[in-house]
Amino acid sequence: MxxxxxxxxxxxxxxxxxxxxxxxxxxxxxxxxxxxxxxxxxxxxxxxxxxxxxxxxxxxxxxxxxxxxxxxxxxxxxxxxxxxxxxxxxxxxxxxxxxxxxxxxxxxxxxxxxxxxxxxxxxxxxxxxxxxxxxxxxxxxxxxxxxxxxxxxxxxxxxxxxxxxxxxxxxALPHTLALTYVQALGVSSRKLVKRVLEHLNGGLLSPQLLYLTHQPNALAVAAIYLAAKEVGVKLVDGNWWEVFDVEREDLGFLVLAFGSFVGFAAAEKERWENEREKLRELLSGGG
Amino acid sequence: MAQAGGTPSKVPLERTDDGKLRFRGCSRIQDYDFLGKLGEGTFGEVSKARSKRTGAVVALKKILMHNEKDGFPITALREIKLLKQLDHVNILKLEEMAVERSKDPKKKPSMFMVTPYMDHDLSGLLENPSVHFTEPQIKCYMIQLLEGCKYLHENKILHRDMKAANLLINNYGILQIADFGLARPYDDEPPKEGQGGGEATRDYTCLVVTRWYRPPELLLQLRRYTTAIDMWGVGCVFGEMFKGRPILAGNSDLNQAQQIFELVGSPNDDNMPGWSELPGCEGVKEFEFRRGNLPTVFREQGSLAISLLSELLKLDWRKRVNAIDALKHPYFHSPPLPARPGDLPQFEDSHELDRRKFRGQKQALPPAPAGGSVGMGPNGQWAENGRPPPNIQRGRGHQPYQNGQGHHRPPPPYSRPYQPGPDIDTYRRPTLHPDPSLPLPPKPPPALDQSGAFRNNNRVLVDPQYNGGFRNDSRGPGIMDQRRDRSGGGAVYGGDRRRVPEVAKVDTYIPNYSNVSERAAPRRDEPPPSRDGYPPRESLPFARDSVPPSREAFIPSREHQLLPPRDPTYPLRDDLPPPRREDDHRRDGLPYERGRYEDGRRDAGGYDRRRSRSPRGRDWDRPPMRERDAADRYRR
The missing domain is CATH 1.10.472.10 (Cyclin-like)
Structure with a gap:
């Protein structure tokens, strides 16, 4: 400690x-x-x-x-x-x-x-x-x-x-870092920022424990990268993530994790919808 | 894991420098050997123990769960969180937390804060009739106190309970600031060189700082206070070291204010601009004219001490000297020069349990002589009785006053001198030899014209090669040298190795993007509500409109946010048991107390009240009546 x-x-x-x-x-x-x-x-x-x-x-x-x-x-x-x-x-x-x-x-x-x-x-x-x-x-x-x-x-x-x-x-949370990074990249827009924060909050729910395996700066960069792709915002050329001390591999892993989360969540929802009682029991400590 | 193959520029954070898992649970209490109780009373229990792993002697502070209703006390949590961010020689270090799991899994485990063992607290030392401080010693402690304050303020932390009882001193002469139960992050600019305490832009709660150390602006209920409140406390401690007792011991808030104005003069628009706009002290806004008698009261201390003291005890909080400037005060750079921590005398431990004995016998005992125990006596008789300064400080590379390492204490270099038998039980006589020529603790020497007296045993105590605030002779590194080592060639002063960076604002203490506008009532101290960057509710897995009908259930009732009423008749002295009050049952029954932290923070238990000259705010956090009575009875 x-x-x-x-x-x-x-x-x-x-x-x-x-x-x-x-x-x-x-x-x-x-x-x-x-x-x-x-x-x-x-x-x-x-x-x-x-x-x-x-x-x-x-x-x-x-x-x-x-x-x-x-x-x-x-x-x-x-x-x-x-x-x-x-x-x-x-x-x-x-x-x-x-x-x-x-x-x-x-x-x-x-x-x-x-x-x-x-x-x-x-x-x-x-x-x-x-x-x-x-x-x-x-x-x-x-x-x-x-x-x-x-x-x-x-x-x-x-x-x-x-x-x-x-x-x-x-x-330490990545949210404020992400806002700073977006501004530093000069691409701040409501749409982009909204998507970035959605990814970051989605990542919190991910069972991959992203917040325990990666530092906030990596999470922020990956969320920006993915969001910019989805929203169609052109980011600067070159390996800009290196400026924020993030490596390509980390970025790739996290982008994949953030990107696949939507599918995972949908599958989970469908699965539990058929087993409501079981889930309720599980969560309430009955299971 | 993708994190694994990092470039050298990357700091791996899975493990600490010593290879231990950074991310791990607490140690168990079984890892420690119990060595005895150090103190108990209203604040709980502190024991001395030895770590089985490292052999270090530590203090274990049990966290009392007073208010079972709120779970783990927030004051303790806050203190732990803060202490984990601090690292400075003059701040008590939190080594780790230890857990004692109960056999019954339904019972809550007991938690202990593990800190290095410190032999004394300043208040206890001053109460010890056989101890008195020399001027080099006072200067040495003051420098350390100011360095600690400087570090805290630089890192934007208000201590808010500066007092002698919270300053711990070990036998290596190191002083450390302890008890961060009232501390909080400071949201404004840290004090700058030459600019006093600066100005604050936001309100904080006034219910802080033990009364005797409470600055005038707090007594007059300024809410926008600054780091200068801690500096007032430093001034009070400074005076206390000369006088041997608290210098401003008011018996009520109003009386406290009056005593202050008696000492430093009554407030006017020149010496305390803006004072008349403050709410006033207990409704009183007019004060009798006083010129102030500080120079008279402290005339024996010399003009430089008086000058520093009046800088610290300045009514105007904007002009009150800050720690950076106080350290540059000529007082510390003129003879007699400050002692080095390692050269200070050692004293018998003085802790709560020992101190009780002093209290009873202070009058009855023969006056304690001074010379021998206080290495550099008032008449210059350095170590006359053959007590060399501890030799462990020399040549072995041991750094006794390094935060976090000082506790690896080697066995005492020499055994305690013989103690007369019959005395041992009733009074652990400090290691000293009677000197009948000193019937009472003598006054500290005048500041200026004594340089000759500090030369003894062929040792030049006022070293001509004075360097950086401490004497710098060949007897091993001074505190500053060591720090330089640690910081790898940093500046002599201000070489604090770690500074909480500016970006520390990411701290979750302060909501950065809050939905505060949707809350029932934004609290006064909250940052302005802002929805910027907050994800729209619609993006979440269910609609916002689906709040159940019992909305009120989720909004804490307004009533609970109010402060408990203040009772002006409530005694604060620790020797007076607080009277059972009519409304106690009501207060106890408060299901959910929005405590005195008007700045939006709840207080759920002053779990460690070393000495209860505490601010009023804490009184209802005390343990239940029965315990309290028992503790007080025991104390007498």
């Missing part, structure tokens, strides 16, 4: 190859596809962040903390933490660290709603009700008793997360 140096302030601790391998091993030992489950958990966390009205940087931080927790905790064969609770704890923790803290009660309410049959999460809730009987609020009511129990679990998981990640709660 060395103090954060100059360079570390802009960067994140990365996982090692061994850590990734052990995560993969862990995935194999489970009946359910680990990537799929992690993706569902990430989507749940992002959705909860929006309902909690948290700024995206807080949500992004919580997603990265969650990924770090996965690697540290699962990779070493510790007790599996409840998917929902871990997600709740990470978002509660990152909100606490920000200027926009939320109460455990709000967190419980939001998750109860998101995992209920009335959920607006496309692959968890019921198909849009056929107007006749919209599901009532009873389905996501959290009683005082169950709130107390859940809060205990969240707070316990919070300390579990903190000790697992060695209190490395500092997360």
């Amino acid at each position: 060395a103090p954060i140096t100059e360079v570390e302030h802009l960067t994140n601790p990365l996982v090692t190859v061994e850590q990734l391998y052990s995560l993969q091993d862990d995935d194999r030992n489970h009946a359910e596809n680990g990537q799929s489950v992690r993706y569902a958990q990430a989507v749940l966390t992002q959705a909860a962040g929006i309902l909690l009205r948290l700024p995206q940087d807080v949500v992004a931080t919580s997603l990265v903390l969650l990924q770090r927790f996965w690697v540290e905790n699962l990779g070493q064969g510790h007790a599996t933490a409840d998917l929902k609770i871990a997600s709740e704890a990470s978002i509660y923790l990152s909100a606490k660290l920000s200027f926009t803290p939320v109460s455990p009660r709000s967190v419980c309410n939001v998750y109860a709603y998101l995992l209920s049959t009335s959920s607006s999460l496309p692959f968890i809730g019921c198909p849009p009700p056929s107007a006749a009987t919209p599901p009532g609020p009873q389905s996501y009511y959290v009683s005082e008793g169950s709130y107390e129990r859940e809060r205990e679990k969240i707070l316990l998981c919070e300390s579990l997360i903190l000790s697992s990640i060695g209190f490395d709660v500092h997360v």
Whole structure:
């Protein structure tokens, strides 16, 4: 736990190859596809962040903390933490660290709603009700008793997360870097920037743990590269990414990862839509 | 992984310099051998321990979970996050975090902050009747304190609880600033040379800094304060080192202000421009005219000390000297010159538990003589009693005051002198020899005309080859030399190896692109709302309109954002148990407390209150009543 140096302030601790391998091993030992489950958990966390009205940087931080927790905790064969609770704890923790803290009660309410049959999460809730009987609020009511129990679990998981990640709660995000880079390249436009940020936020949900394998500058450059291609913005000639200290291989890998994410997300959605109940159970800790 | 084959220009970040995984969990408490308790009380528990891995002696600070409702205390989290970004000789280093997992998996683990073991805190040293400081020693500590402050302010951090009890000193003479529970990033320009504290552009909360060290602008409730608030505290500590006790010990905020004006003069538009526009202290805005008696009170300290002290205790926060300029003050460059840290005397440990004994016996004990223990005595009797400066400092390349390495302590170079039997239990007498000619701790020597007195034992204590603030003789590297080594040929001063770069703004502390405009009420301290660069909600996997009907449930009620009421009668002294207040139950029952961090940050527990001359804001963070009473009773 060395103090954060100059360079570390802009960067994140990365996982090692061994850590990734052990995560993969862990995935194999489970009946359910680990990537799929992690993706569902990430989507749940992002959705909860929006309902909690948290700024995206807080949500992004919580997603990265969650990924770090996965690697540290699962990779070493510790007790599996409840998917929902871990997600709740990470978002509660990152909100606490920000200027926009939320109460455990709000967190419980939001998750109860998101995992209920009335959920607006496309692959968890019921198909849009056929107007006749919209599901009532009873389905996501959290009683005082169950709130107390859940809060205990969240707070316990919070300390579990903190000790697992060695209190490395500092997360350097690529978003602002990307904006700076776009301006430096002189191609700033609303359309391009929107696409860049979409890629960066998509990358947060990716089960490939992009934010743990690559530094923010590489993520930003790859998102710009891909977005410029898609939007049709001409970037400068030459290997401009080298200016931002990114290598061709990294760039290629990340562009592929960002680019393939749309397909992956669509496949996941389709898959879970047929197994709503199973997913809900999995996330709620029943599975 | 694509990261693997990097060019040499790339810094691999998977591992630290020593090859350990950078990305790893905490160590376990079992990695440490418990050596004894150092202190306990309202702030929790600090113990001394030895690392089984490195053999280093460390202090373990247990993080108390006062407010179970909010989970891990945010003050602790914030302190940990901040400390991990800092690296300076004069800042207490957070080595790592240690975890004690409970056998019951349903129980929360206990967390410990691991820092190098420091032998004393300044407040404890000053309370020790047998210790008094010489002027070279005071200068040495002041330089280190100012270097620490300079580093903090340069890196845009406000400490906000500068006080003697938060300054730790080890037996190598190194002073370190500790307790960052109230610290926060400073959003304005760091102070510049020759320009005092500068101006701030945003508001912060006033509920900071222990009262006795609180600057006048905070007492008058200026919210747009600057790094100058820490400099006031430095001034108070400076005076305290001369007087041996806090120099401005007000018993209420108003009384504190009055004492300040008594010392430095009452505010007017010349010495504190803009003071009349401030809200005032407890509603009082008029103060009796005072000329200020600082030169009289400190007349024995000499004109240079008085000059520096009045620069630090300047009412006008814009003109109050900053750390950069204070270090250049002639006080540090005129005889008697500052001692080098390694030459300072060693003292018996003084920690909470030991100090309690002093408190009870300060009067009863025979007056403690001074000479021997304070190597360079007031009359110039350097090491008269045969206590050489610790020889570990010499020639072995050991760098005792290097942050993070100083804890690798070799065994003491010599054993403690004989201590008379009967005294051992009741009073751990400092290692010294009685000198009946000194019935009371003598006054520090006058600043100027004493140079001759500091020559003894054939050693020129005021070295003509004075260099860079510390004497530079052939007895090993001075602090500055070592730093130069570390930084690979950097400047003598300001050679701080690591500076949090300008780009530090990426810190998630400050939301960069927030959807704040959509929140119930933007808080005062938040940056202006901006949607620039924020992904449109429509791009997310579900529609924004699908918010469930119970909207209110997600918006924290306004009520909870209000500050708990302040009670002017609430005692702050640690020896007075706070009275049970009528509204305590209500306060305890607050489901979700938007604490006193009006600057948008919640406070969920002052988990480490070394000495509770604490700002009022902390009082409701104290442990439950029963614990508190017990602690106080024990203390008496």
